[in-house]
Amino acid sequence: MIDGSILIGQGTRRSEESFRAYDPATGAVVGPGFSIASTQDVADACALAADAAEAFGSLGPTVRAAFIEAVADAITAIGDVLIETAMAETGLPRARLEGERGRTIGQLQLSASVVRQGDWLDATLDSALPERVPPRPALRRMNRPVGPAAVFGASNFPLAFSVAGGDTASAFAAGCPVVVKGHSAHPGTGELVARAVQKAVAACGLPEGVFSYLPGKSHELGAALVADPRIKAVGFTGSRGGGLHLVDIARKRKEPIPVYAEMSSVNPVIILPGALAGRGIELAGAFSSSLTLGAGQFCTNPGTIVAVDGPALDIFVGAAADALAGVEPATMLNSGIAEAYREGVAALDRNPAVERASDIHGASHNRCAPALFDTTAEAYVRDASIREEVFGSAAIVVRCRDLAEVAATVSAMEGQLTATIHMDDGDMEAAQALSPLLADKVGRLVNGWPTGVEVTHAMVHGGPFPATSDTRSTSVGPLAIARFLRPVCFQNLPEEMLPPALRDGNPWRLSRRIDGELRAPAVATQPNA
């Protein structure tokens, strides 16, 4: 079932050279040699995508929703080999991967339901005013897909943020063909999912260019994909360096395009004095669990604890260190990530303004131990290197003299995916004072722990730079579809030239804003086209 192919539309190709996948726990080779897509493969995939864009983009909501559901079904149909392959390639445990598969399918199903519902089209009609001087023409606006999208798989979610993850689900929902650059750390998993998508395209009778899959290892492959003039938007989850590289390529194009890169976040956790005094030990245990979940390889991993210094904080730090001492070192996703983690921990160890707060033991090969550090707000604000993300289960406690210094610490931070406040009743005033400051820095403000990104309408998995490259976007939830849409106005067009979403009879039965007022469709007498 996995033969290391490149998938271009409905075709498969092999390259002469190949690369291998490795089990990060053992270093053993997993699966066959995987083909390396060439610049010609990129060009061919993009040409097919461009050919498919108009037909796919103008499908009715019901048809496109059915396709997205077919993708979800095809992933389910892969069966257990998908979980086994992902386990071998990523070192993640079965339960985690089964959960992630459920989430991936759930994302696709939610996207399909949102597509079918149709509000994302933002159909808006302003009537002609022929009596006005000068007469006002009829104006009608809707969202249209931007065109073919490039999607880059992330290493840390081999299913939910990879080949048919959130970026692909939302690009498909918007009506954009997708060309995926597969992540080289899980190419077998990627190929299984890609073949499922390829099958769904065929089963739904869609133009083959709706989906292509380009495995490979080099930065040049991704660069060529983003530079291709037929690509109109890019979705990426990964490192800050990787994301900024793609942003740079995209803006140097003859036609610059948006790159939606989700990159870097230390996800500050503010523990207010009442909560710290009242349940510091309990919080320390929950913190340890959140920090070490999935070997700390979550974008929303709580990497920075900010609190007012004192005995209660000492107790929290001690209890957290104890809890972390009980956590077995965990296999990281690949040797590059493990190496970067060890380097990040070593850099904090070398920093004279930072102290180790936990025992780090038992690490070996790609298994890394959690690490807790301790510093002062003064040092944290002064030294940008302390504020950098260490991807994995490392965190730093920032000791503040008072609540004013807590605010100063938050102010020194860059943009974040999340910030968390832990508060008890006596903390309300402090929490209210900090809340706008935190909301300005993040995509999501949490009372609880930041890990666990729900796929719902209200979710924002985004935030100011460098959390993402576009602060107005989210990569999770139905709002993610907006990244792949743009508004177009049709002025005074005859009925036959209008897209169905804007025609007089409202054939797609959409809620539409008419002369400023949102109106629900009349009761349906037949299903959407």
Add this chain to the structure above:
Amino acid sequence: MIDGSILIGQGTRRSEESFRAYDPATGAVVGPGFSIASTQDVADACALAADAAEAFGSLGPTVRAAFIEAVADAITAIGDVLIETAMAETGLPRARLEGERGRTIGQLQLSASVVRQGDWLDATLDSALPERVPPRPALRRMNRPVGPAAVFGASNFPLAFSVAGGDTASAFAAGCPVVVKGHSAHPGTGELVARAVQKAVAACGLPEGVFSYLPGKSHELGAALVADPRIKAVGFTGSRGGGLHLVDIARKRKEPIPVYAEMSSVNPVIILPGALAGRGIELAGAFSSSLTLGAGQFCTNPGTIVAVDGPALDIFVGAAADALAGVEPATMLNSGIAEAYREGVAALDRNPAVERASDIHGASHNRCAPALFDTTAEAYVRDASIREEVFGSAAIVVRCRDLAEVAATVSAMEGQLTATIHMDDGDMEAAQALSPLLADKVGRLVNGWPTGVEVTHAMVHGGPFPATSDTRSTSVGPLAIARFLRPVCFQNLPEEMLPPALRDGNPWRLSRRIDGELRAPAVATQPNA
């Protein structure tokens, strides 16, 4: 009333050096010496704006709407001196400027009504699911202002796209303080409007940093404003070079920010065979009017005519040349724009693949004559210089062998604000075939003429690069507010910490999306907070 001041919050300042405004029709000096804002002025204005951001951004819809209406009223209260000053500084006629003032006030009033209505907040609530394993927390999302915005006035609309134009109206609507870099060609007009906004801020009891006005001539002033770390978004209407310069500064910041630059468009007009044969002479007259409106100084000026070659096109071109011969040369906005127009016309004149199709006569000083050129689709597709915008009343006719070459001509074009199709009954098939191709290139597809940008809900004054620097945006209409907003999710927050838009009782009486379903507010018992 006009003394050449810099307005920083509620304060006024003068610089030692100053610059002058000139009547473009006569070259005479108009008004006093105008101060030149310094980098210190920029820093002070931005500091005040940052101070005001939280208070202004969290105002209830009714209060902020009242402020925007107060701005509109204050502009009305300036009286005729505003029109007279603008006439002297721009050479635009009274009727045009009175119309533009009406539009400016209308934009503000529409923004206010949209703010009051509240849908722009996109309030979205997902219920907690405590029984789920693991339990789902309550998630609530809304749009928040991005923070202080920099707005650059445009020369060609001294009111509607300047100090209190569409960018300022939409930034205010979003809840962003505004720092305006005034355009140096109409500093008296700018100051009058800026003083009106300053008064409205005071009258409404808002923090003074909600608005500042920085006159000046240099690129350094604008560059310093965009580079200031407290500025979070930029609105700009002007040249491609100017817009791209700001984009470049914005992306090189430590925290890159979005620049919404509306820049460059030749606004192709496709005349299909039936329309050309049936009413070529009528179309030629209307084309002449649209091309020469406001001395051709509209962003949506119809600069390129695309049609199938033949006797009907010869008749159209001849009739257009005749109509243009009857149009008096018109004073352009300033000597720089007039010079650029003359250079653009001369470059087309020098191009061996381009022929003159109209007599160009009567030009003098800043008065420029309309110009019509003629070329082949082959030359147009081959030579990018022919496709460049000549700002002013110059247009080129592109002669195509057949409809396939019309499509090829459209395909060769860059992104545009508008495209126009003229069609008669027999043209429907061709129009339908071209329509998706055109929709991919533009923000607005018109059956008619592109000049006349209505300020309504369905308007899109935007488009793919280089029409704008952000293809998902419009600078006209309520959707323009979205440029200054970003979504933030609040997870599991106690009621007291939630913004009013997301609280249980729906105190702002918004339509909110609850568990995926959009729900209108219950009948209001009291007005919005």
